[in-house]
């Protein structure tokens with residue numbers, strides 16, 4: 001696959017405000033073609049080049065007329081994000097990408113290889129308004145929502161990179177920068193584009209949407225046609241502690257959050273994951289584990305216990321391996337399925353949002 005994007009970049013470089021072709025659904029693309037007197041099969045060809053061949057430039061769409069390729073390049077960006085920094089570690093086979101959007105904003109995307117799968121973790125916002133006290137992304141506040149096209153492009157580009165290593169992309173998690181439910185419409189559109197059977201055909205069951213607990217959207221997600229997975233970042237079972245870690249808990253306290261998850265499970269019959277960032281001396285005692293078990297008892301759920309990665313500016317510490325194992329065993333002994341999930345790429349910038357923060361601090365944005 002030719003990944004030389006130079007001709008397209010040169011033609012499009014001066015147009016920072018171009019709509020991206022990755023914002024388009026298949027129906028939008030058909031309408032765009034029809035409005036320019038091109039038949040529907042041209043839209044199908046373009047869709048195939050974008051999502052089946054996953055080419056990086058219009059010049060590679062060799063069965064299109066030259067005039068159509070010129071028109072596409074003039075009106076629709078095929079490069080909504082430009083990679084500016086790429087870090088790879090052999091330690092746990094993880095690739096971190098820092099992308100620059102056309103307005104100069106920086107976002108992070110991570111590709112993680114496992115023996116049986118390859119998972120991309122994408123961002124859905126530049127920054128985040130939730131402001132979790134342990135999170136590098138939250139500390140800077142929200143800059144803006146990402147467009148659907150900027151989200152889709154992260155997946156397409158990482159799929160290319162995974163395939164270049166001979167490992168097809170199999171899973172997608174929305175656990176990077178941002179709160180997906182604060183960018184709900186774009187997120188649903190993103191899922192629809194990736195899920196399109198004539199295009200990428202990314203199975204909804206292999207997509208996980210993670211939320212900090214925006215209750216009304218948990219109910220809304222339960223009504224969507226896509227069978228995506230839901231992950232809820234809980235981090236604490238008491239309101240006092242959770243509010244100090246995840247401020248939106250003041251608006252939607254733990255009991256309301258659990259009730260929404262209960263409704264979601266009743267409607268979808270799908271298991272929900274709870275994410276729990278374990279921090280020494282904060283939420284890591286046996287009592288914390290037992291309190292969490294009490295909250296989750298009877299739910300079709302699983303807890304991912306994530307040893308916290310120290311973040312500059314946040315006063316929290318990483319637990320010992322024994323501490324993590326003990327927390328998990330207290331949960332499982334209490335009947336709650338739980339496993340440890342180690343973060344990837346610790347030797348190439350630890351926490352989510354830190355690569356971007358480092359780049360901004362270095363004055364490179």
Ligand code: SF4
Nearest residue numbers: 128131132135138178
């Ligand atoms: S942990 Fe997630 S929800 Fe919380 S501030 Fe960071 S990006 Fe936002």
